[in-house]
Amino acid sequence: MSKKLFQSVILTLMITSSAVYSQQPWSRVSPLPQENTINEITAIPGSNRLMAVCEGSTIMTSDDVGESWTLMLNPAGRDNRYICKGIHFISETTGFINGGKETILKTTDGGLNWNLQYTGNTSYTWQCINDIVFRTGIHGFAVGDHGKLLETTDAGESWQAIESGVQENLRQIVFADSLTGFIFQENINCLKTTDGGLSWNSEPLAGNIPDGTFYDCLFTSPLTGFIFINEYSPTESTGYIYRTNDAGANWDLVYQDGSAYSGKFAFFNEQQGMIACMTADYQTKILLTDDAGLTWNLKEQPWLPWYSTNALICPVGETAIAAGFDGKIFKSTDGGEVWQQKQNKLIPGNIYDMQFLNQENGYALVEMGSFGVTGVGIERTTDGGDSWEYIYEYYMGNFVNFFFLSPDTGFIATLDFNTEVTFLRTTDGGENWEEYNTGFELNPLDIRFFDQDNGLICGQYQVIRTSDGGITWTDVTPENTSWSEYNKIAYRSLHEVYIAGCGEYPETIISKSIDGGLTWQSSAIGGYGVATGIAIPDENTLIVMTGDFILKSIDDGLNWYQTEILTDTDFVLYSILFTSPLIGYATCFGEYYSALKTTDGGETWFPLVTNESSALYGAWFFDDENGIMFGDKGIIIETSTGGVTGTHNPQPGMAENTFLASPNPFADEITLRQVPGKTVVYPVQFELTDATGRIILKKRTESSNTGITIPGSGLKPGLYICRIQSGNGTLETLKLIKLN
Numbered sequence: 001m002s003k004k005l006f007q008s009v010i011l012t013l014m015i016t017s018s019a020v021y022s023q024q025p026w027s028r029v030s031p032l033p034q035e036n037t038i039n040e041i042t043a044i045p046g047s048n049r050l051m052a053v054c055e056g057s058t059i060m061t062s063d064d065v066g067e068s069w070t071l072m073l074n075p076a077g078r079d080n081r082y083i084c085k086g087i088h089f090i091s092e093t094t095g096f097i098n099g100g101k102e103t104i105l106k107t108t109d110g111g112l113n114w115n116l117q118y119t120g121n122t123s124y125t126w127q128c129i130n131d132i133v134f135r136t137g138i139h140g141f142a143v144g145d146h147g148k149l150l151e152t153t154d155a156g157e158s159w160q161a162i163e164s165g166v167q168e169n170l171r172q173i174v175f176a177d178s179l180t181g182f183i184f185q186e187n188i189n190c191l192k193t194t195d196g197g198l199s200w201n202s203e204p205l206a207g208n209i210p211d212g213t214f215y216d217c218l219f220t221s222p223l224t225g226f227i228f229i230n231e232y233s234p235t236e237s238t239g240y241i242y243r244t245n246d247a248g249a250n251w252d253l254v255y256q257d258g259s260a261y262s263g264k265f266a267f268f269n270e271q272q273g274m275i276a277c278m279t280a281d282y283q284t285k286i287l288l289t290d291d292a293g294l295t296w297n298l299k300e301q302p303w304l305p306w307y308s309t310n311a312l313i314c315p316v317g318e319t320a321i322a323a324g325f326d327g328k329i330f331k332s333t334d335g336g337e338v339w340q341q342k343q344n345k346l347i348p349g350n351i352y353d354m355q356f357l358n359q360e361n362g363y364a365l366v367e368m369g370s371f372g373v374t375g376v377g378i379e380r381t382t383d384g385g386d387s388w389e390y391i392y393e394y395y396m397g398n399f400v401n402f403f404f405l406s407p408d409t410g411f412i413a414t415l416d417f418n419t420e421v422t423f424l425r426t427t428d429g430g431e432n433w434e435e436y437n438t439g440f441e442l443n444p445l446d447i448r449f450f451d452q453d454n455g456l457i458c459g460q461y462q463v464i465r466t467s468d469g470g471i472t473w474t475d476v477t478p479e480n481t482s483w484s485e486y487n488k489i490a491y492r493s494l495h496e497v498y499i500a501g502c503g504e505y506p507e508t509i510i511s512k513s514i515d516g517g518l519t520w521q522s523s524a525i526g527g528y529g530v531a532t533g534i535a536i537p538d539e540n541t542l543i544v545m546t547g548d549f550i551l552k553s554i555d556d557g558l559n560w561y562q563t564e565i566l567t568d569t570d571f572v573l574y575s576i577l578f579t580s581p582l583i584g585y586a587t588c589f590g591e592y593y594s595a596l597k598t599t600d601g602g603e604t605w606f607p608l609v610t611n612e613s614s615a616l617y618g619a620w621f622f623d624d625e626n627g628i629m630f631g632d633k634g635i636i637i638e639t640s641t642g643g644v645t646g647t648h649n650p651q652p653g654m655a656e657n658t659f660l661a662s663p664n665p666f667a668d669e670i671t672l673r674q675v676p677g678k679t680v681v682y683p684v685q686f687e688l689t690d691a692t693g694r695i696i697l698k699k700r701t702e703s704s705n706t707g708i709t710i711p712g713s714g715l716k717p718g719l720y721i722c723r724i725q726s727g728n729g730t731l732e733t734l735k736l737i738k739l740n
Helices: 003-010 019-023
Strands: 015-016 028-029 038-043 050-054 058-062 070-073 086-089 095-099 103-107 115-119 130-133 138-144 147-150 172-175 181-184 189-193 203-204 215-219 225-232 237-244 252-257 264-267 273-278 283-288 309-314 319-324 327-333 351-356 362-368 377-380 389-394 400-404 411-414 421-426 434-437 444-449 455-461 462-466 485-491 497-502 508-513 523-525 533-535 540-544 550-553 571-578 585-589 595-598 604-607 615-620 627-631 636-639 659-662 669-675 683-689 693-703 708-711 718-725 731-738
Touching: 015 203, 038 309, 038 319, 050 086, 050 095, 050 225, 050 309, 050 444, 058 172, 086 115, 086 130, 095 130, 130 172, 130 615, 138 172, 138 181, 172 215, 172 693, 181 215, 215 264, 225 264, 264 309, 283 627, 351 400, 351 615, 362 400, 377 400, 389 400, 400 444, 421 455, 455 485, 455 497, 497 533, 497 540, 508 540, 533 571, 585 627, 595 708, 659 731, 693 708
Parallel strands: 038 086, 444 485, 571 615
Antiparallel strands: 015 070, 028 636, 038 050, 050 058, 058 070, 086 095, 095 103, 103 115, 130 138, 138 147, 172 181, 181 189, 189 203, 215 225, 225 237, 237 252, 264 273, 273 283, 309 319, 319 327, 351 362, 362 377, 377 389, 400 411, 411 421, 421 434, 444 455, 455 462, 485 497, 497 508, 508 523, 533 540, 540 550, 571 585, 585 595, 585 615, 595 604, 615 627, 627 636, 659 669, 669 708, 683 693, 683 718, 718 731
């Protein structure tokens, strides 16, 4: 599928966090409404609608003051890496998003559709247009990094760069009235205009303000405004609120706090408002004012979490909405005194791995904590994922891998303080763990057991084995590879086991054992990079995944070829899983998708439309159609249709073929016949080549009465390409697989 076609499909997607999900091939389980960091919320003039913009190319819309949200992805065809940094509406229909790669998007229909109006000369996704403001209905300004200053005089149809005179990053632009405006940098220096932006002068904001980091400015009237500055020294960090009552000519200190090092303002009216300040103890305190900001009073705890107030708005009455990191949303309806969490999330951080033993019992390797002291842990569910509890916690990094044989019996590989691998075993579902020191130093990348006694741990440069349930371990590292990284283990039987990894980069290595891991035979299968996943769909087939390739062998690893992924957009693969010999799934992070599927045993892979922009790290399926995918920032989605709609053709492009090959794969011979009902202009030329392009044979037929039979006796096992050209020049290609 071309990138242009994929973008046109994405542009039509609009999903909600409630009823609409049930109509999609994928349903969002957690979090609700979404997990991407929210950067700004605005109230659209002349309506009751709120609109928020997020990282992950995500827009949120609410028509009930933040109780529920509708999601829209990829505005103006921006890919999943796009950062929506800010949003500004000048009327009920006309608005702007400022974002990554120095872009400005515009809507003229209230946000239903977006168009790219301006793009800078940077290739960096994180380099943004940081703020937009309009001083009149048609005259506005935008600011960005490295002194970028833009101006429009036609309501944002075009934007022209003007000289700012500075090279510092410009963070925020604010107008007190139609003539007086300020552009704030990262310190107390600013650009100021008193003529509506005809000229801008660089100057300190005020002589009485200490040197520090600027965070926010808000004017509640043409004369009254506020700024928050943090002054940092080696011994302390103090936050200051300054107030002006003369449009910024002078600023008076009205509050200082030794624990507040950031600030975000929002006001209900000219008298009543708030500021949210992050503190050093990983919380966000709320200060309230009811006298136009002359005094500020600390709200009693509980406070809000860290980075939960990137966006802060008071849309109506005494309602306030705060939003921020990883999609956190909080709402107050009493002027900021009490806050309710509006994001529902089963697992707080990234989900790296998940394994279900049946429909009810499952385990997940997850990120623990939020800022401060963090680590990874293993959580357990006994109710099909409706609730989770920790059964293991680890605070020394991310070197934890697990595997369960049954709901009771499970294993963990991790590192101790001396960087030696520690092995843990449970026989009661994780309530209690027995701990053993393996005596080996390696970063464990995978652990797999075939039964309660026999298992392997692999990592960087080493593989270790146990045959007594993990009490003792021996080194069984393959001898014929050097500087190898062993990443993923897959058992076919007690004796036959494979490990996927990498030799000297970019050499992809597969190691095979036929004696349960005691000895190995390693093979280099190509320069595809580190093999990070392996699957065994049937008794002869192996599938290996690298960062952006999926490789297949149909002769138990003797020969390998690259499979076809039906997209030309960028992606990074994370996991691969087969539910049956023909059906498989791969998870990834791509420009416009996060999952792939195959229905032909891994020969071709097509993108799944998950309606999500976050990376999916893994999948678990109970059968060909029912399963879940999980990943970044705690996202969990589920499907009961195999991830496709009922109208999806499981073999893309097959409907266009005029010839079919059967049986395929083949052993003795294969026959090519015209598809019944298809129109073909004869004569037809058939050309068979091997995977390297070498021509094996050519055949020609004058009519459709008989098929073309190709004998397999003289062909080696592997992939062959059959190119078919009809009498009117029509071309098509078939992949043929020769078995042993």
